[in-house]
Amino acid sequence: MTAADAAPPVRLVDVTVQLGGRPVVRGVDLTVGAGEFVALLGTNGSGKSTLMRAAVGLLPLAGGTAQLFGSPVDRFRAWERLGYVPQRSTAVSGVPSTVGEVALSGTLSRRRVVGLARRDDRRAAMEALDRVGLADRARDAVTELSGGQQQRVMIARALAGRCDLLVMDEPTAGVDQESQLVLADLFRGLVSEGRSVWLVAHELGPLAALVDRAVVLRDGSVVHDGPYEHAIGAPHAHDHPHGDEPARPGAIGTHGAWGSAT
């Protein structure tokens, strides 16, 4: 880490994002510091994925500034410092590929000579697979894995660049219990190494105990930014009623009744 790293990995100031001319994210401030684990929560349509996609440069900003490691995102070039897991259920494409091949493609941001993989890139890919508990599956086709395992392959791909910041769009959606526990271990390890983790989720499950901060969006605005315990009851996006949770008065208290599903 050098002096230039004083800037936080993610710094969003007054960010507004429009989709189809309609503001989906409005004036959001959000910072993810070095070594911090931040969860972005909210109901479906609250704008959390949109915000994350804009933060990594996949969507244009309609207002405000987004910085990654101190550089405006549109001028950010240190892609090897950023690992990204898009929102998707599988890592399967039209042609078979092995778990190792997909993980290795995550080292592309580090390769300087026409994308040629060096021995160190292969080692990084295997290390990343090892961290998600799939090193022994490297030669298997991705299609032979369960949904949760495929999700872990995509996280390994993001980690293979040995990034300082891991950004994930719903990595836990539809993931089995075993994979959730593997991920919890993984994120705990990353944070203890001083790396940052920022994820979008509906529910945190076993990750709840790990997050430093929960940021809750509603209708594109931040309605909570602080400890997760104060956010309980809010982030459930499903339509099924939560008879027990809203009934806990202290849980909603100071931040208002932002738990009501839309």
Add this chain to the structure above:
Amino acid sequence: MLELLDYDFMRRALVAAVLTGLTAPAIGTYLVQRRLALLGDGIGHIALTGVALGLLTGFAPILTAVVVAALGAVVIELLRVYSRTSGDVALALLFYGGIAGGVLLLNLAGGSASTLNNYLFGAITTVSDGDLTLVAGLTVLVLVLAVGLAPQLFAVCQDEEHARVSGVPVRFYGLLIAVLAAVTVTVAMRTVGLLLVSALMVVPVATAQQLTRSFRVTFALAMAIGTVAAVAGVGTSFYADTQPGPTIVVLALAAFAVTAPVGAILHARRRRPRGGPPVPTAGPADSTVVP
């Protein structure tokens, strides 16, 4: 036994078959991975206008076909990227405009039905030395880029969003793949014809992946299958007195038919309960290119 090698035109045909058999599945692997298996078919339609322009103006039809097909491929890719809803119809307009315009221009150029037939279904035995040089040059171009840029092309075709966040210029590589597909269509035009080009791009890939688990092996095996089918097709057509283009494609399909049950058994054995058939084969020409 190998009396076909006694003929100059057959030797040229075999060389053209090898070049096509290598190139078409190489770029086809990326198209299948991107789920654009029928892109080659659409480009083939557009290339016919290029051929006709060549015949009309006196330029080499392969050259004009490369230019028009590449332009068409760029337009298709831009439509795919920028128009979400109407892209489908726009593609159809482009394809059928290409084939109708091509036939009309051919008529104006005084081309006969057999000229048209040569380009639609291939006429590998009429390949001249000049054609062969051009085809060889284009083949080298496509293969060098398809193999040399494999890491980037793999990343873009596998997951566009992840590739973008890795700093890969995704738009550029999308256009490159489209243009390479257009060049490949032109390379394969003399061998299997514009209407069957897509088959040689897709069927060897579909066949290879019945047996493979990795992208790298699929890529190499598809090229091998494509080459064997093309050479065997030319040989068979010589002895059976059939048209080479369709013979090549039927042989490739036969290889698929043989490997498909093997693939089904392999996949069932390797895979956990989930899953379905891995890839569609080439469908009818009027299917959409964009998934």
